[in-house]
Amino acid sequence: MARYRVGLETRERILAATRRLLSEQGIEGVTLKAITAQARVGAGSFYNLFDSKDDAVFEVVRETIDAVDPDPAGAGTDTLADLVDAFVAFMTGSSPIARIYLQLAGRGLTDAAVAARVLRSHRRRVERFSDAWQREDPSLSEAEAELLAETMLAALTGLGMTALMDPRFDMRAHARRLLPEAAMVSGRG
16 A cells, blocks of 8 residues: 555655646657656656656646646536636646647657557546537537537647737637627527
């Protein structure tokens, strides 16, 4: 039991070091040497818990996304508004980590392993948004809900990129306009 606890503590020190490096120095400052030095662990201990530096970085990103998840149990209780708000919270409230996520997504263009991870995360997000669309509008087919989810996520990602580059940009106000009830109010629906 003590060995398990030590492993958990070591894992948390590694993630805390990775989080700190990402926030202070960006992805370029995250090296195995920097992580292990800040966490005060050897490379062997690191590799006992993570396969690579990217694994630690992706875990920090996942934890940050999970922290704003409106339905962490996946019980299907989240609404489109909840999901949009969570996306906005991640992009604007976790901006160093959101930047890293977008940088990793860009790396996926040339790194198949990174692309696979980013696409897996994207597919889960599409499922969540698609399910919420269908709960809010049961007349939608699965294919229609998925198309709406993909379109909404593309728009949110673009809005998020703008918010990360321009701190004056009100991402939340723009993101709320993507919701179906906003379309009805403005007469577009």
